[in-house]
Amino acid sequence: xxxxxxxxxxxxxxxxxxxxxxxxxxxxxxxxxxxxxxxxxxxxxxxxxxxxxxxxxxxxxxxxxxxxxxxxxxxxxxxxxxxxxxxxxxxxxxxxxxxxxxxxxxxxxxxxxxxxxxxxxxxxxxxxxxxxxxxxxxxxxxxxxxxxxxxxxxxxxxxxxxxxxxxxxxxxxxxxxxxxxxxxxxxxxxxxxxxxxxxxxxxxxxxxxxxxxxxxxxxxxxxxxxxxxxxxxxxxxxxxxxxxxxxxxxxxxxxxxxxxxxxxxxxxxxxxxxxxxxxxxxxxxxxxxxxxxxxxxxxxxxxxxxxxxxxxxxxxxxxxxxxxxxxxxxxxxxxxxxxxxxxxxxxxxxxxxxxxxxxxxxxxxxxxxxxxxxxxxxxxxxxxxxxxxxxxxxxx
Numbered sequence: 116x117x118x119x120x121x122x123x124x125x126x127x128x129x130x131x132x133x134x135x136x137x138x139x140x141x142x143x144x145x146x147x148x149x150x151x152x153x154x155x156x157x158x159x160x161x162x163x164x165x166x167x168x169x170x171x172x173x174x175x176x177x178x179x180x181x182x183x184x185x186x187x188x189x190x191x192x193x194x195x196x197x198x199x200x201x202x203x204x205x206x207x208x209x210x211x212x213x214x215x216x217x218x219x220x221x222x223x224x225x226x227x228x229x230x231x232x233x234x235x236x237x238x239x240x241x242x243x244x245x246x247x248x249x250x251x252x253x254x255x256x257x258x259x260x261x262x263x264x265x266x267x268x269x270x271x272x273x274x275x276x277x278x279x280x281x282x283x284x285x286x287x288x289x290x291x292x293x294x295x296x297x298x299x300x301x302x303x304x305x306x307x308x309x310x311x312x313x314x315x316x317x318x319x320x321x322x323x324x325x326x327x328x329x330x331x332x333x334x335x336x337x338x339x340x341x342x343x344x345x346x347x348x349x350x351x352x353x354x355x356x357x358x359x360x361x362x363x364x365x366x367x368x369x370x371x372x373x374x375x376x377x378x379x380x381x382x383x384x385x386x387x388x389x390x391x392x393x394x395x396x397x398x399x400x401x402x403x404x405x406x407x408x409x410x411x412x413x414x415x416x417x418x419x420x421x422x423x424x425x426x427x428x429x430x431x432x433x434x435x436x437x438x439x440x441x442x443x444x445x446x447x448x449x450x451x452x453x454x455x456x457x458x459x460x461x462x463x464x465x466x467x468x469x470x471x472x473x474x475x476x477x478x479x480x481x482x483x484x485x486x487x488x489x490x491x492x493x494x495x496x497x498x499x500x501x502x503x504x505x506x507x508x509x510x511x
Contacts, residue, residue: 116138116140117142117293118134118139118141118142118306118308118309119141119144119303120141120144120308120309121144121145121310121315121319122144122145122310122312123268123278124153124154125151125263126155127143127309127312128143128150128267128278130309130498130502132270132274132498133498133499133501134498134502135270135274140275141271141276142279142303142305143277144279144282144298144303145280145282146282146284146315150261151260151261151265153313153314154457155261156261157454157457158260158261159338159369159371159380160258160369160371161369162185162257163178163255163489163492164227165225166201166203166221166224166252167217167221169220169471170220172471173472173500174470174472174493175224176496177496178224179225181489181494181495182492184496188263189258192266194262194263195259195262199255200352201255201351201354202240202241202244202352203250203355203356204246204248204249204353204355206246206247207247210247210356211248214249215231218231218250221250226252226254227253228252228253228254229252230250231250232248232251233247234247236251240351241349241350241351241442242350243348243442243444244353245441245442255351255352257352257369257370257372258372260491281299282301284296284297284319286322287308287319287322287324287480288324292306294307294308294480296308306479307481309481310323310480310482314388315388316331316459316483317330317331317403320482320484327482328464329473329485330410330461331462333385333388333404333459334382334383334385334457335382335385335428335455335456335457336382336455336456337379337381337455338452339438339452340376340377340450340451341375342449342451345445346370346375348376348445349370350370351370352368352370353367354367360417366381366437366438367379368438378438378450379455381428381433383424386400388457390457391455391457409465411466412465412466413462413466413467413468416466438450459486460485460487461484461485461487469485472486472490
């Protein structure tokens with residue numbers, strides 16, 4: 116069984132490892148010269164426990180399974196994994212109903228150790244934080260996702276597979292019982308092709324002749340980080356109560372595995388699929404993004420929120436204001452700009468932002484259409500899900 120996988124991020128490599136372990140001949144193709152170059156390499160490192168997601172959804176099921184699998188994998192390979200815990204904090208009484216919904220959803224999803232705290236209780240966890248209440252998830256963790264991806268790539272190689280970097284995919288066609296893929300000056304023949312292309316999802320789908328009814332709209336998430344002694348003001352993870360209208364979690368404070376503490380991200384429309392700064396502009400990409408009817412309908416419905424996010428991007432004071440809602444001791448001198456990432460968010464034709472993971476099968480081609488957070492957390496479970504449920508031409 117010959118399986119090709121497009122994308123050497125954590126998800127593509129997890130799928131490759133799963134298939135290789137089952138005995139398939141696996142080849143991973145990626146246009147970059149390194150693994151984890153985009154979403155995986157710009158990830159904040161949070162291992163989500165599953166507290167937000169609709170019970171019964173793929174996100175809820177695969178996140179919970181994925182946490183257990185990732186924890187075991189990190190332990191097996193000596194990779195960092197630290198259960199620093201998360202507080203979801205209500206800053207006003209108006210947010211308490213939303214906080215209670217999160218607690219109920221977390222318990223329904225089987226998240227361990229969930230506790231509802233009042234304003235005094237949350238300060239026992241985070242002494243410098245304030246709020247009228249909080250949900251505490253003590254098992255939420257942090258890790259180094261690029262390191263996990265590199266280990267997965269090594270596993271693929273050890274199982275006889277190959278990871279072909281600097282191999283951009285330029286053509287795909289099904290022919291004579293196989294999928295032919297032109298990449299890096301070579302034509303590969305696979306029994307099945309699986310696309311885990313992230314920000315390049317639409318391009319791969321178009322090459323495969325299956326553009327579908329959703330498109331990727333890239334949202335840039337920008338961060339600041341705490342400087343100097345201000346890092347000691349945050350022990351773990353401090354999150355706001357999320358707006359249920361959006362799949363984004365809002366500006367939060369995140370302790371990383373390297374000891375840094377991030378403040379962010381916001382969510383602004385990127386001006387290129389790999390638009391990591393305002394200077395990264397691709398007229399071709401922008402034409403595709405704005406040409407999708409769903410983008411325009413989304414913008415019409417949520418333009419006020421979009422304006423606020425752009426303001427927050429241009430005015431550093433907005434990040435400080437958001438952070439001070441939860442840690443009032445912070446000052447402007449405590450924040451400094453740092454790198455960000457771009458989220459590949461699928462948007463339907465009617466303007467809906469897809470919340471759940473989405474996987475389509477077209478003949479011998481499998482397309483992962485939507486795999487935003489918590490896809491890194493869930494990667495090993497998503498890989499198993501694809502291996503077990505996607506109808507492949509032959510049992511492996």
